[in-house]
Amino acid sequence: MSEKKKKKQNRHILRASLKISFLVIMLLVLGIVGFIFVKYKKDIDAWRQEAVQKVEESKRDDFRPLNISYIYDKDGNKIAELSASEKNIYLRYEDIPQNAVNALIAVEDRTFWSNRGYDLRGIVRVAFTYARTNGTVIHGASTITQQLARKIYLTNEVSIARKVKEIMIATELTQKYTKKQIMEFYINNCCFANNIYGIEAAATAYFGITSQELSLSQTAYLCAIPNRPTYYNPYTDPDRAIERRDKILNDMYECGYISKEELSGALAEEITIVGQKGGGSDRVNSYQTTYALNCAVKYFMEQEGFSFQYDFETAEAYEAYQKEYETWYSDVRDRIYTGGYKIYTSLDSGAQNSLQSIIDNSLNMDVSLGGSGMYDFQGALTAIDNTNGKVIAIVGGRSQEGFLNTYTLNRAYQSHRQPGSSIKPLVVYTPALMQGYTETSSLNNIDVSAAKKSKTVSTMTGAKFSFRSAVEQSKNGCAYQLFNDIGVDYGLSFIKEMRFDKIVPEDETLSASLGGLTYGATTEQMAGAYAALANHGVYRDTSCILSIKDIDGHEMYLDPLDKEVYTADAADTMVDILKGVVSRGTAASMKWHSVSSVEAAGKTGTTNDSKDGWFCGITPYFTVAVWVGFDTPKTLSSLYGATYPATIWKESMQFLLDAYGYEEGSFTQSDSGDSASDAYAEEEFLPGRSDDETLSDGYTVADYRADRTVGKRILAIIDQMHGLDPGAGDYQSKKEDLYRQGCAEVGNIYSRKYTAEMQQALDGAYSN
Numbered sequence: 118m119s120e121k122k123k124k125k126q127n128r129h130i131l132r133a134s135l136k137i138s139f140l141v142i143m144l145l146v147l148g149i150v151g152f153i154f155v156k157y158k159k160d161i162d163a164w165r166q167e168a169v170q171k172v173e174e175s176k177r178d179d180f181r182p183l184n185i186s187y188i189y190d191k192d193g194n195k196i197a198e199l200s201a202s203e204k205n206i207y208l209r210y211e212d213i214p215q216n217a218v219n220a221l222i223a224v225e226d227r228t229f230w231s232n233r234g235y236d237l238r239g240i241v242r243v244a245f246t247y248a249r250t251n252g253t254v255i256h257g258a259s260t261i262t263q264q265l266a267r268k269i270y271l272t273n274e275v276s277i278a279r280k281v282k283e284i285m286i287a288t289e290l291t292q293k294y295t296k297k298q299i300m301e302f303y304i305n306n307c308c309f310a311n312n313i314y315g316i317e318a319a320a321t322a323y324f325g326i327t328s329q330e331l332s333l334s335q336t337a338y339l340c341a342i343p344n345r346p347t348y349y350n351p352y353t354d355p356d357r358a359i360e361r362r363d364k365i366l367n368d369m370y371e372c373g374y375i376s377k378e379e380l381s382g383a384l385a386e387e388i389t390i391v392g393q394k395g396g397g398s399d400r401v402n403s404y405q406t407t408y409a410l411n412c413a414v415k416y417f418m419e420q421e422g423f424s425f426q427y428d429f430e431t432a433e434a435y436e437a438y439q440k441e442y443e444t445w446y447s448d449v450r451d452r453i454y455t456g457g458y459k460i461y462t463s464l465d466s467g468a469q470n471s472l473q474s475i476i477d478n479s480l481n482m483d484v485s486l487g488g489s490g491m492y493d494f495q496g497a498l499t500a501i502d503n504t505n506g507k508v509i510a511i512v513g514g515r516s517q518e519g520f521l522n523t524y525t526l527n528r529a530y531q532s533h534r535q536p537g538s539s540i541k542p543l544v545v546y547t548p549a550l551m552q553g554y555t556e557t558s559s560l561n562n563i564d565v566s567a568a569k570k571s572k573t574v575s576t577m578t579g580a581k582f583s584f585r586s587a588v589e590q591s592k593n594g595c596a597y598q599l600f601n602d603i604g605v606d607y608g609l610s611f612i613k614e615m616r617f618d619k620i621v622p623e624d625e626t627l628s629a630s631l632g633g634l635t636y637g638a639t640t641e642q643m644a645g646a647y648a649a650l651a652n653h654g655v656y657r658d659t660s661c662i663l664s665i666k667d668i669d670g671h672e673m674y675l676d677p678l679d680k681e682v683y684t685a686d687a688a689d690t691m692v693d694i695l696k697g698v699v700s701r702g703t704a705a706s707m708k709w710h711s712v713s714s715v716e717a718a719g720k721t722g723t724t725n726d727s728k729d730g731w732f733c734g735i736t737p738y739f740t741v742a743v744w745v746g747f748d749t750p751k752t753l754s755s756l757y758g759a760t761y762p763a764t765i766w767k768e769s770m771q772f773l774l775d776a777y778g779y780e781e782g783s784f785t786q787s788d789s790g791d792s793a794s795d796a797y798a799e800e801e802f803l804p805g806r807s808d809d810e811t812l813s814d815g816y817t818v819a820d821y822r823a824d825r826t827v828g829k830r831i832l833a834i835i836d837q838m839h840g841l842d843p844g845a846g847d848y849q850s851k852k853e854d855l856y857r858q859g860c861a862e863v864g865n866i867y868s869r870k871y872t873a874e875m876q877q878a879l880d881g882a883y884s885n
Contacts, residue, residue, distance in 0.1 A: 160278070161281070164278075164281060164282050164285055165285055167282075168282065168285035168286045168288070168289050169289055171270055171286060171289070172286060172289035172290055172292075172293050173289075173293070175293070177298075179269060180265075180269065180301075180302035180305065180306060181207055181305070184200075184455055184456055184457030184668060185198055185199065185200040185457060186198070186199040186200070186453055186454060186455075186456055186457060186458040186459070186460065187199070187458070187459050187460065188405075188406055188409045188410070188460045188462065189459070189460065189461045189462060190405070190462060190464045190465065190466045191462065191463050191464060191465050191466075191509070191663075192465075192466070193461070194466060196403065196405055196406060196409075196462075196464070196466065197403070197405075197406040197409070197410075199410065199453060199454045200454060200455070205313065205314045205315055205317075205318040206315060206317040206318055206321075207305050207315060208301070208304070208305060208315060208316065208317050208328070209301060210297040210298065210300060210301040212317075212328075212329075213300070213301065213304055213316060213328070214316065214328050214329060214331060214336060216331070216333055216336040216337075216374075217304060217316050217328065217331075217336050217339070217340060218300055218304070219369055219372070219374040219375075220336055220337050220340040220365050220368075220369055220374075221261065221300075221303070221304065221307075221340055222261070222372070223365060223368035223369045223371070223372045223374060224340065224344075224364065224365045224368050225260075225261055225264070226260045226261040226262075227372060228260070229260065229261050229262075229296065229300070230296055232260055232262075232291075233288055233291050234260060234262040234263065234266075234284070234287030234288045234289075234290060234291035235260055235262070235263060235284045235287055235288065236260050259283065260287060261299070261300070261303050262287040262290055262291055262299055262303075263283045263284065263287040264303065265287070265290065265299060265302055265303045265306065266283050266286035266287045266290060267279075267283050268306050268448075268452075269302075269306070270286055271283060271286070272417075272421040272422075304316055307343040308342075308343060308346050308447065308451045309322075309323075309339060309342045309343060309346065310342050310346040310347065310349065310350040310351065310352070311346075311350065311352060312451070312454050314455075316328045316336075316339060319339045319342070320335070320339065323339065323351050323390050323391065324389075324390070324391060325391040332383070332386060333366070333375065333379060333382075333383040333386075334362065334366070334382075334383035334384070334386035334388065335386075335388065337362045337365040337366050337369070337383060338358055338359070338362040338388050340362075340365055341358040341361035341362045341364075341365060342358055344361065345440070345443055345444055345447065346447045346451070347443045347446060347447045348440075348443050349361065351390045352390070355388065355390045359388065362388070363384055366380055366383050366384055367380065403469075404469070404473075404511055404512055404513040404514070404527050404529065405462075405464050405466070405469055405511065407513070407527045408464075408508070408511045408513075408527055408529065408530055408641075408661060409460060409462045409464060409661055409662070410450065410453065410460075411527075411530060412462075412660045412661050412662045413453055413458070413460050413662060413665060414446055414449050414450045414453060415446075415660075416660070416662060416665070416674065417449045417452075417453070418445050418446065418449050419677075420673075421449070423442075423445050425616070425618075426438050427613040427614075427616060427617060427618060427620060428610075428613050428620070429621060429622055430622065431622060432621060432622060432623070435621050435622070456667070456668065457667070457668030458665055458666065458667060458668070458673075459664075459665070459666045460662065460664075460665050461662075461663045461664040461665070461666075462661040462662060462663060463502065463505070463507035463508060463509055463661045463662075463663055464508070464509060464510065464511075464661050465509045465510055467776065468500065468509055468510040468772070468773060468776060469510045469511075469512070471772050471776075472498055472500060472510045472512050472769050472772065473512050473516060475765055475768045475769050475772070476496045476497075476498060476512050476514075476515060476765055477515050477516050479496070479761060479764055479765050479768070480492075480494055480495070480496050480515055480745065480761065481515075487747075487748045487749055488749070489526075489748070491514070491515075491517060491526075491748065492514075492515050492517055493747050493748050493749055494515075494745075494746075494747055494753075495514050495515060495528060495745070495746065495747065495748055496512070496514070496515065496528075496743065496744065496745045496746075496761070496762075496765060497512060497513055497514060497527075497528035497529040497532065497639075497640045497743070497744045498510070498511070498512040498529060498640055498741065498742065498743050498744075498765065498769060499511050499512075499529050499530075499639075499640040499641045499643075499644040499659075499741070499742050500644070500739060500740070500741045500769065500773060501644050501645065501648045501659070501739065501740040501741075502738070502739060503648060503651050503652065503735070503736075503737065503738055503739055503740055504738070505657075506645075506648055506652065506657030506658075506659070506679075507660065507661055507663070508641070508644075508659065508660065508661040509661075509739075509773075511527070511529045511530065511640075511641065511661075512529060513526065513527030513528045513529045513530070513531070514526065514527070514528050528639075528640075528744070529639060529640045529641055530639050530640075530641040530642075531639070532639060532744075532748075533619050533636040533637040533638060533639055534637045534638070534639075534724075534729045534744055534746060535632050535633065535634055535637040535724045535728075535729055536632040536634070536637055536638045536643060536722050536724075536729075536731055537631070537632040537721075537722030537723045537724045537729060537730075537731055538591045538593070538596070538631065538632060538703075538720065538721060538722045538723065538731075539632065539643060539720045539721065539722030539731040539732070539733045539742075540612075540629070540630075540631075540632045540634075540638070540722065541588070541591070541596045541630065541631070541632075541720065542588070542647075542650065542691055542695060542720055543611060543612055543615075543646050543647075544600070544608040544609055544611060544612055544629060544630060545596045545599055545600045545603070545608055545630050546584070546588055546596070546599070546691060546694070547611070547650065547654075547683050547687050547688060547691045548603055548607060548608050548611055548683075548687075549584075549599055549602075549603050550684075550686070550687035550690050550691060551683065551684055551687045552603050552607075554584055554599070555584060556583065556584050556585040556690060556693075556694055557583050557584065557585070557829050557832060557833070558583065558584040559581050559582075559583060559584075559828065559832055559878075560581070560582050560583070560584055560587045560592075560595040560598065560599060561577065561578050561579040561580070561581065561594065561595065561598055562579040562580045562581075562582055562587070562592045562593075562594035562595050563577040563578065563579040563594040563595075563597065563598050564577070564579065564594060565593050565594055565597050565631070568594070568597055568598070568627070569627075569628075574597070574598055574601040574627065575598065575601055575602060577598065579594050579598075580877075580878060580881040580882070580885070581832065581835065581874070581875070581877070581878030581881070582595055582832075582835070582839075583832040583833070583835065583836050584694075585694050585697060585836060586832075586835065586836045586839050587599075588694050588695070588697070588698065588702070588720075589694070589697040589698050589701060589702030589703070589839075589840075590702060590703065590839060591698075591702070591703045591720075591721065593631055596630045596631060597627055597630050597631065599630075600627055600629070600630030601627055605625050605626065605627060605629065606625065608629070608630065609624065609625065609629060611682055611683065612638075612642075612646060614656065614680070614682050615642070615645060615646045615649060615656050615682055616642065616645070616658070616659070617638055617642050617646075618642075619634075619635070619636035619637070619638075620634065620636075621635050621636065623635045632722060632724060639744075640742040640743065640744050641659055641742075642659070643731070643733045643742040644659065644733065644740050644741065644742035645657075645658075645659030647719075647733045647734070647735050647740050647742060648735070648740040649682055649683065649688070650683070650688045650691055650692055650695075650735065651692065651735040651737070651740055651784070652688075653685040653688050653689060653787035654681055654682055654683030654684055654685050654687060654688035654689075654787075655679050655680070655681050655682070656679065656680055656681075656682045657677075657679050658676075658677040660677075662674055685787035686787075688787075689784075689786050689787055692718050692735070692784050693718075693784070694718075695718035695719055695720055695734075695735075696716060696717070696718040696784070698718065698719060698720055698721070699717045699718060699719055699734070701840045703720075703721045703759055704719060704720075704721050704732065704734075704759050704763050706759050706763070707759065707763040707764065707766075707767045709767060712767070712771060713770075713771065713774065714780060714781035714782075715736045715737065715738070715774055715779060715780070715781055715782045716736060716737065716782065716783045716784050717734055717735070717736050717770065718734060718735050718736075718784070719732060719733055719734025719735060719766070720732070720733055720734070721757065721759050721762070721763065722762075723756070723757045726752040727752050727753055727754060727755075727756040727757060728746055728747070728750045728751060728752055728753075728756075729744065729745075729746040729750070729756075730744070730745045730746060730756045730757055730760065730761055730762045731743065731744055731745075731762050732759070732762035732763045732765075732766040734766050734770065736770060736774065736779075736782065737779075737782040737783065737784050737785070738773070738774065738777065738779050738782060739770060739773045739774070741766050741769050741770055741773070743762040743763075743765045743766045743769070744762065745761040745762045745765070802821060802822040802825045802826075803818050803821060803822065806818050808822070816867070816868065820867050820868070821868075823867065824866050824867055824868050824871050827862055827863075827865045827866050827875075828866070828871065828875055830862050831859050831862050831863065831875050831878070831879060832878075834855050834858055834859040834862070834879075835859065835878060835879060835882045837855055838852055838855050838856070838859075838882045838883065839882065841855075852883065856879065856882075856883045859879040860876075860879065862875075863875050863876050863879065
């Protein structure tokens with residue numbers, strides 16, 4: 118066969134393949150359309166009538182973002198107004214720069230002037246993607262009119278129903294309004310980040326000029342922002358939108374809106390943002406407000422169908438999720454600003470002011486400034502009312518003159534930092550209690566540096582500590598080996614259940630047991646998790662929202678359901694052990710019991726090189742989590758969990774107890790019965806096996822059980838030795854007495870191997 122015939126035959130085969138592929142796709146689309154029609158047959162007529170009614174009753178003012186939302190504290194005092202920027206200016210179509218219109222059409226909807234509100238090819242793409250992803254992806258390919266319909270009348274819910282409604286409303290809008298009017302509505306409702314709506318306000322805010330004075334490059338830059346306003350925010354990272362600006366300019370060239378010369382000139386133009394970095398028209402004026410808004414946004418996102426994720430198989434999956442999260446968050450946040458909502462919270466303004474002062478006064482010795490102009494040495498705090506699990510105060514940083522109303526970084530929920538040993542009760546010790554370990558279980562304080570190089574962590578040995586003492590003394594080697602024994606995935610699953618949102622695949626290592634996380638945790642997350650321990654293992658969504666009413670006064674908020682994360686026995690035992698941290702462990706230096714008759718429990722945390730200090734603690738009534746460190750991480754030799762963080766925690770908890778009238782109180786056991794410590798008090802070694810069963814020559818199960826019972830008594834003596842005050846005058850004599858008691862007990866052990874092991878543990882405690 119000649120080369121010419123071969124090429125001709127190949128072309129025929131290619132055309133046939135394309136026809137078959139097209140036919141398959143069309144059959145697939147028709148199948149999906151048929152499926153939708155059958156599944157939603159009863160609803161389609163109602164949706165159509167609803168679309169007709171909405172658009173018929175609409176008027177031009179419906180497309181102006183004007184309604185103000187309000188936030189209230191627990192006493193009903195208004196703490197914030199949320200509204201569109203005062204600088205927002207609504208432009209008629211004839212006043213909108215043609216370059217802005219062309220840019221948005223080129224990048225968003227090239228058939229805008231001719232379509233009927235929807236794009237058939239776009240619908241086919243959505244249907245094909247829906248089929249290819251088994252129904253998991255059904256968004257994208259929305260026309261400008263569909264986007265307008267969603268902004269004004271719908272939500273971000275990801276469903277076939279919403280997509281169908283969107284198309285129906287877009288169709289009706291196209292019939293009632295002209296294309297120029299729809300474009301006018303759309304551009305004026307586009308959010309250009311920082312709660313700036315419309316091209317005129319954006320031009321003024323970011324370039325200090327009117328929209329008519331914008332260059333082609335500046336126009337394309339601004340038109341990049343509405344795609345992901347939070348991500349492309351010019352105030353936080355002005356360079357991010359450059360890549361999308363370039364795409365828009367190339368799209369405009371492809372569509373014939375600009376010449377080659379105009380394209381080249383615009384691509385080469387440097388973008389300079391005016392205005393103070395960290396400023397912006399939506400800069401709300403308190404940590405209370407930013408947190409309350411965040412809680413409301415996340416609640417609406419969940420109600421509208423956003424699927425929050427806390428477990429990711431790959432880094433790519435995590436990044437894709439973050440992008441989708443940002444898009445949803447920005448859209449929902451914008452609607453709250455213009456929706457006329459009333460948001461009632463549990464936030465206590467009096468407590469907020471007092472706890473803010475405590476952080477300010479505790480950290481005022483360092484006034485060095487970071488790159489943002491803020492104090493570099495910072496702290497954050499979250500306080501929760503244990504009676505209902507609601508946040509009552511949240512301090513996101515130090516007060517600073519000139520920044521109170523313009524800086525919105527709320528470190529309490531936005532800054533993730535490595536939590537150090539404060540993570541141990543959450544991912545290591547309480548999960549271990551659920552796997553059968555007890556407060557008297559013997560743990561090895563292995564050499565962590567050596568363990569990181571070893572493939573047999575489970576067989577390594579070290580100084581012996583009881584479970585309780587390992588927690589109280591914060592022994593890293595004990596936690597590291599125990600985490601290996603219970604399983605990394607198992608341990609981390611608990612904080613994922615409690616909405617720790619930045620746990621990535623790289624965190625699936627043993628170092629996580631010591632707080633070695635890629636991103637870390639926030640005080641809000643840590644407070645929510647410790648509150649779950651105080652609540653007998655039941656986690657309540659960490660939030661400050663009590664009620665949300667829409668513009669017509671209808672209630673929109675329902676408290677999320679509680680869920681048991683830890684068993685009640687495990688949680689109660691952990692709380693009892695953490696009491697020891699406060700009374701005789703790493704936090705004993707704050708001398709809590711000298712100032713209060715209320716029981717307290719908690720855990721210190723210090724990261725490598727003392728870059729971060731934590732104290733997370735509870736009383737029967739409140740939970741408070743405190744972080745102290747530098748915005749730009751660096752070492753502070755005096756920074757430990759037991760220093761600044763514990764001091765702030767102590768003063769904050771004292772204030773809350775006094776303010777709410779709690780003079781004394783003790784932790785209670787759950788209704789489920791005895792605590793884990795009581796449940797395992799009569800623990801039977803080698804359960805289910807007969808006493809006379811031989812384990813080795815001359816050594817029976819009964820002998821083994823007797824030896825382990827003696828071992829428990831020796832570990833208790835070692836704990837007493839660890840608890841002695843080295844500064845006391847009788848320290849040495851007491852230590853020697855305990856050592857002699859321990860040696861006497863060692864003499865009662867039958868097994869030579871176990872005798873040597875326990876004698877080594879006793880000797881190690883004495884020498885230390």
